[in-house]
Each structure stands twice: as C-alpha cells, then as structure tokens.
Amino acid sequence: MSEPLLAVENLRIDLTIGGVHHAAVKDVSFTIGRGETFGLVGESGCGKSVTALALIGLLRPPLSVGAGAIRFKGHDLAQIGADDMRRLRGASVSMIFQEPMTALNPLSPVGRQIAEMFVLHKGATWVEAEKRAVEALASVRVPAPDRRAKDYPHQLSGGMRQRVMIAIALACGPDLLLADEPTTALDVTVQAEILELIRDLSAARGTAVLMISHDLGLIANMCARVGVMYAGRLVEEREAEDVFRDPAHPYTAGLIASLPLLGARARHGRARLQEIEGVVPSVTAFPAGCRFNPRCAERLERCAADDPAETALAAGGRVRCWRHG
Amino acid sequence: MAESTPILRIEDLAVHFPQGGGLFGAPRMVRAVDGVDLTLARGECLGLVGESGCGKSTLALAVLGLQPPTRGRILVEGVEGAAAGAARKARARVAQMVFQDPYSSLNPRQSVRRTLEAPLRLHGVAGSEIDDRIAAMLKHVGLRPELADRYPHEFSGGQRQRIGIARALILEPRVVVLDEPVSALDVSIRAQIINLLLDLKERLGLSYIMISHDLGVVEHMSDRVAVMYLGRIVETGDWRDIFARPRHPYTRALIAAIPDPFEKKRTMRMTGEVPNPLAPPSGCRFHPRCPEAREACRAEPAPQLETIAAGHRVRCLRAAELAPAGETA
Numbered sequence: 133m134s135e136p137l138l139a140v141e142n143l144r145i146d147l148t149i150g151g152v153h154h155a156a157v158k159d160v161s162f163t164i165g166r167g168e169t170f171g172l173v174g175e176s177g178c179g180k181s182v183t184a185l186a187l188i189g190l191l192r193p194p195l196s197v198g199a200g201a202i203r204f205k206g207h208d209l210a211q212i213g214a215d216d217m218r219r220l221r222g223a224s225v226s227m228i229f230q231e232p233m234t235a236l237n238p239l240s241p242v243g244r245q246i247a248e249m250f251v252l253h254k255g256a257t258w259v260e261a262e263k264r265a266v267e268a269l270a271s272v273r274v275p276a277p278d279r280r281a282k283d284y285p286h287q288l289s290g291g292m293r294q295r296v297m298i299a300i301a302l303a304c305g306p307d308l309l310l311a312d313e314p315t316t317a318l319d320v321t322v323q324a325e326i327l328e329l330i331r332d333l334s335a336a337r338g339t340a341v342l343m344i345s346h347d348l349g350l351i352a353n354m355c356a357r358v359g360v361m362y363a364g365r366l367v368e369e370r371e372a373e374d375v376f377r378d379p380a381h382p383y384t385a386g387l388i389a390s391l392p393l394l395g396a397r398a399r400h401g402r403a404r405l406q407e408i409e410g411v412v413p414s415v416t417a418f419p420a421g422c423r424f425n426p427r428c429a430e431r432l433e434r435c436a437a438d439d440p441a442e443t444a445l446a447a448g449g450r451v452r453c454w455r456h457g
Numbered sequence: 458m459a460e461s462t463p464i465l466r467i468e469d470l471a472v473h474f475p476q477g478g479g480l481f482g483a484p485r486m487v488r489a490v491d492g493v494d495l496t497l498a499r500g501e502c503l504g505l506v507g508e509s510g511c512g513k514s515t516l517a518l519a520v521l522g523l524q525p526p527t528r529g530r531i532l533v534e535g536v537e538g539a540a541a542g543a544a545r546k547a548r549a550r551v552a553q554m555v556f557q558d559p560y561s562s563l564n565p566r567q568s569v570r571r572t573l574e575a576p577l578r579l580h581g582v583a584g585s586e587i588d589d590r591i592a593a594m595l596k597h598v599g600l601r602p603e604l605a606d607r608y609p610h611e612f613s614g615g616q617r618q619r620i621g622i623a624r625a626l627i628l629e630p631r632v633v634v635l636d637e638p639v640s641a642l643d644v645s646i647r648a649q650i651i652n653l654l655l656d657l658k659e660r661l662g663l664s665y666i667m668i669s670h671d672l673g674v675v676e677h678m679s680d681r682v683a684v685m686y687l688g689r690i691v692e693t694g695d696w697r698d699i700f701a702r703p704r705h706p707y708t709r710a711l712i713a714a715i716p717d718p719f720e721k722k723r724t725m726r727m728t729g730e731v732p733n734p735l736a737p738p739s740g741c742r743f744h745p746r747c748p749e750a751r752e753a754c755r756a757e758p759a760p761q762l763e764t765i766a767a768g769h770r771v772r773c774l775r776a777a778e779l780a781p782a783g784e785t786a
Contacts, residue, residue: 324713
C-alpha cells in the first residue's frame with residue numbers, strides 16, 4: 133500500500149490547567165488515504181474536535197500537542213513552524229465548522245472571503261480572484277452566484293452560509309478537508325443537501341475528508357472507515373458497515389443500542405432503549421485504566437487498573453478493550 | 458377514545474406576526490401558524506415535526522398561553538383554559554414545558570428545592586405536604602430526594618434535564634410540552650431521558666406534545682404525529698401512518714433526509730430551503746420544493762387536509778395518485 137495522505141501517530145493533546153497537564157487526547161493513531169473519507173464519532177468532550185484543530189495547527193493554550201506525530205505530505209504538523217503551517221492551511225488542508233455564522237467574517241461580502249483564498253495562496257489579482265469566487269459559489273450550487281457573491285453572511289440562510297464555507301475550504305483544491313459537525317446547526321433536509329455536496333465535490337476532486345460528528349448514523353453513511361472516540365481515546369476503528377452490524381467495543385455497542393434508530397419501532401416494536409449508566413467524565417477526571425470502565429456493562433477486574441492496548445480484530449480494524457485483548 | 462373529550466383540542470388556530478410597515482404601508486404578516494386543527498387524547502404523545510420556521514414552536518407557545526392567537530381556540534378538557542388572557546395561575550396547571558437546554562433553563566441561583574417549592578406555594582400547598590411532594594417528584598424523575606438542596610451546577614446535563622422534567626410536572630399539568638427534550642444532551646445520556654419520559658407517561662398518565670427534529674426519537678416516542686410546513690399541518694396520523702406509510706411528499710422527503718447507516722445510496726429528492734414566510738408560495742406552499750409538483754399545485758385554492766384512511770389526513774392534491782401500489786387511496 134502506498135503511503136497514506138495523513139498519518140496521525142500516538143497523538144497526545146494536553147489541556148493544561150494550573151500547570152497540570154490533562155491528556156484530553158491520548159495515544160490516538162489513524163491514517164487517511166488520498167481521497168478517502170474517514171469519520172471520527174464521539175460525544176462532546178471526547179477529543180474529536182481538538183484532534184481536528186491539531187491537524188490544522190489551530191490549537192491554542194490551554195491546549196497543546198503533548199506528544200506524537202502528524203505526518204502529512206512530508207511534514208510533521210505537530211512540529212511545523214507557524215509560517216509553514218499558514219502556507220499549508222487553506223491550500224492543502226482546510227476546515228469547515230459547525231456554525232458558519234461565527235466562522236465567516238460578518239463585515240466582508242462572501243465573494244470577497246472566497247476571493248481572498250486565490251489572492252493569498254495562488255497569487256491571483258483581486259479582479260481575477262473575484263471572478264473565480266463566483267465560479268466557486270456556482271460549484272457549491274448557490275443559485276445566482278454573481279449576485280450572492282456581493283451578499284454579507286447575515287443575508288444568507290444557514291444552509292447557504294455553509295455552502296460559502298465549503299467554497300472557501302475547497303477554493304484552492306486542498307488534499308484534505310476537515311469537516312467538524314458541518315450540518316449540526318442545520319435542518320435535516322438542508323443537512324442532506326450539504327452532505328451530498330461534500331460527497332460529490334470530494335469525489336470529483338479527489339479530496340480526502342475527515343468528517344467529525346456525534347451522529348453515528350451520519351458518519352456511517354458518509355465515511356468508508358470510522359473511528360469511535362471516548363474520553364480522549366480512540367476506542368475502536370472499523371469499516372463503516374462493520375461498526376453498526378458488529379460493534380467490538382462495549383461503548384460503541386452500548387451507543388448503538390441506546391439510539392432510537394428510524395424504522396426500528398416499525399420493524400421490531402417499541403423496545404426499551406438500552407441505557408448507558410453514568411455520565412461522560414470530564415477531562416480533568418478521566419478514570420484510571422480503561423476510561424470507559426466505570427460505565428461499562430462488560431467490565432472485567434483488570435479494566436479499572438490497566439489501560440488496554442489496541443488489538444487488531446480478525447474482521448479488520450482495531451479495538452481498545454480487554455475483552456478483546 | 459374517539460368519543461371521550463380530548464384533553465386538548467386546537468381549533469383553526471392562527472398566530473400572525475406583523476413585520477415592518479410604517480407611515481405609508483400596512484405591515485406584512487408572517488403567518489407562523491395558519492389554521493391548525495389538532496387534538497391530543499389523554500395519555501397520548503403527539504409528535505410535532507417540521508423544519509425551523511414551520512410554526513411548531515409558536516404552536517407550542519400558544520398551547521402554553523404565552524402567545525395570544527390571532528384566531529381560533531384552544532380547549533382544555535372542553536374549556537378555554539389556556540387562552541392568553543386567562544389568569545397566569547390557572548394557566549400553570551393547564552400546560553407546562555420541558556425545555557431543550559437544561560443548562561440555560563434552570564435558575565442557577567435556586568436550589569432544586571426552591572425551584573420546585575415556589576409553584577407549589579403559589580398554588581396553596583403548605584407545610585409538610587410541600588416536602589412530601591418534592592421528595593415524591595424527585596423519586597419519580599430518578600433523583601435522590603437528598604439532592605434537593607443542591608444547585609443546578611452540581612448536576613450533570615442528564616440530571617439537570619430530570620430537574621427540568623420535575624419542575625414541569627410538579628403542578629400536575631394536563632398537558633406537557635416537550636421541546637426537543639434530548640437534543641442538547643450527550644448521545645449516551647439520551648436513552649435515559651427518553652425511557653424516563655415514556656415511564657412517566659405510563660405511570661402518571663401524562664399527555665405530551667413533543668417537538669423534535671430527530672425523527673428516530675419521534676418514531677420511538679409518539680402515538681400520533683403531525684407534520685408542519687410553513688404554518689400548516691400537511692400530514693397527520695398514527696405513528697405507523699407517518700413512518701411506514703407516509704403519503705405527503707414533504708413527509709417522505711423528511712424521512713429520506715435522515716442518513717441511513719446501512720445504505721450509502723441517496724434517496725433525497727427535495728431541494729431548496731423553506732421559502733420566505735412573508736411571501737409564501739401560491740397554492741400548495743410546498744410546491745416549489747416538491748418533486749411531485751404539477752401545474753395544478755401552484756394554483757389557488759390551496760389543498761385542504763383530506764382524510765385518506767382512518768385518522769390519517771394529508772394536505773396534497775396528488776395524495777390519491779401517490780398511494781403506494783397495492784394500497785387504495
């Protein structure tokens with residue numbers, strides 16, 4: 133197999149409070165191939181968003197990369213200097229966020245915010261760049277793109293703003309697009325259109341996508357492979373189909389059993405949802421041993437004491453659980 | 458059930474908001490709710506779905522008596538109890554709301570006890586009965602009564618939502634409005650609250666109106682479902698009608714929009730966004746986005762809600778043609 137586009141190796145992200153380092157993300161490793169869609173799924177505080185921020189060099193104190201490497205096109209993004217990162221960001225790796233209203237500049241017409249990408253990264257003149265911005269708006273299926281280019285963000289709907297974000301992110305043809313909950317703030321019908329847009333454009337341009345969401349169904353639908361995060365650990369990594377059909381980690385299995393999946397009641401009647409006991413631990417109080425052990429229905433003696441290592445699964449993928457160790 | 462008086466009956470309810478207007482022009486009207494008829498039977502959960510701006514929250518506010526209707530009536534057990542003009546104290550026993558965000562909907566300066574005590578005192582409960590009712594309610598929602606003197610910040614999100622539910626139920630209201638009751642919670646906590654709400658409905662005989670954009674939650678919890686679009690109900694029926702035999706193209710599109718974890722193919726055929734409510738489309742308001750629209754759909758008058766099967770009503774000119782093969786209209 134050829135070298136992956138992105139290789140995250142034993143990434144640790146520290147949250148430093150009063151001089152104490154808490155591992156908000158610990159020993160996270162995954163790869164994304166060229167043109168591949170990879171999903172990270174987990175609850176708030178599991179470390180999925182800060183992982184993405186580390187990949188694009190946007191971690192700021194109290195968060196910092198504590199250990200590990202982020203290999204991307206011959207660079208180690210964990211070590212790279214600010215100037216080099218700035219050249220990569222937007223051009224080779226870019227990001228879209230959950231709330232496009234706060235990610236866009238409210239004082240600048242959206243066409244100009246797209247055009248900026250061509251000026252900064254491609255050396256285009258403003259006149260040329262504004263023309264290409266209209267084309268970029270058309271490519272994200274914004275109706276009447278020449279008129280919309282002159283609009284300010286507040287004049288657009290949430291769905292249109294997210295299209296503008298995507299146009300900015302894809303303007304320079306990046307190799308990797310980071311999409312952090314890109315549709316969480318949108319209605320389901322608009323979500324479906326935005327997901328389709330990301331799917332079509334990334335396929336047409338060969339852009340790899342790291343999709344981040346708390347919605348397991350969405351991730352399984354959009355991605356080829358899925359990583360499940362819990363309390364800063366990657367607890368399971370699988371082919372998307374396998375995660376739902378045959379989850380290996382008790383957390384993944386519990387999460388799937390706890391979801392009222394559309395169509396389940398019509399097929400099987402109303403079964404009581406399986407609850408996961410307890411609450412999501414806070415980053416300053418992650419439990420010792422396996423971080424899921426206090427909530428785990430399949431806990432073993434050693435789970436509270438020893439941190440499980442990653443185990444390769446016979447069916448493909450890997451899991452971090454003593455039941456498989 | 459059909460014969461008994463429903464706990465809640467909404468008749469031709471309309472809520473219009475004036476927009477703009479000034480010296481030289483009459484204000485234009487946003488018809489947020491535009492002629493809604495609904496009933497809620499005792500012990501029933503009615504799911505209310507639709508995109509942002511469809512009027513479902515305005516409808517809920519009207520039921521709570523917080524939004525005066527422009528037209529129409531809201532009858533609680535046959536009497537107009539929740540009218541916005543009614544005394545606030547009386548309204549409090551008619552309908553209560555469980556809010557989406559348990560972080561912003563509890564007063565951070567009030568202990569759980571004070572939050573639950575105030576409404577009881579206002580309604581004439583005194584002495585040891587207050588403590589008894591608070592303790593009983595906390596047990597109902599799965600919290601230990603010893604926690605009553607703690608403050609909201611000492612609780613997790615799921616526990617806070619339990620407090621929010623206790624606050625809504627403490628006066629034993631006849632209707633409980635659940636506004637996105639689990640969408641602000643961590644995914645692994647949602648099942649706890651969904652199970653609790655269903656248990657409470659069983660045990661205490663509660664009647665729910667639930668607003669949610671999560672169709673999986675709506676299917677799981679609802680007995681009946683109403684689908685709203687631009688202020689009007691476009692389809693209503695038993696949960697099976699809506700989820701297994703949806704007839705309106707909008708209902709079908711909403712269901713098709715949910716990403717299927719097992720199937721990567723796309724089924725979504727609806728495009729565009731909800732039109733400006735100041736200038737709703739002519740005829741069927743859904744026609745500009747509808748994959749099934751015909752010329753007739755653009756014309757006035759707009760289609761009416763028609764019964765296509767017992768309890769299953771659809772507002773679509775083509776409802777009969779769109780029946781699945783093997784089913785008669």
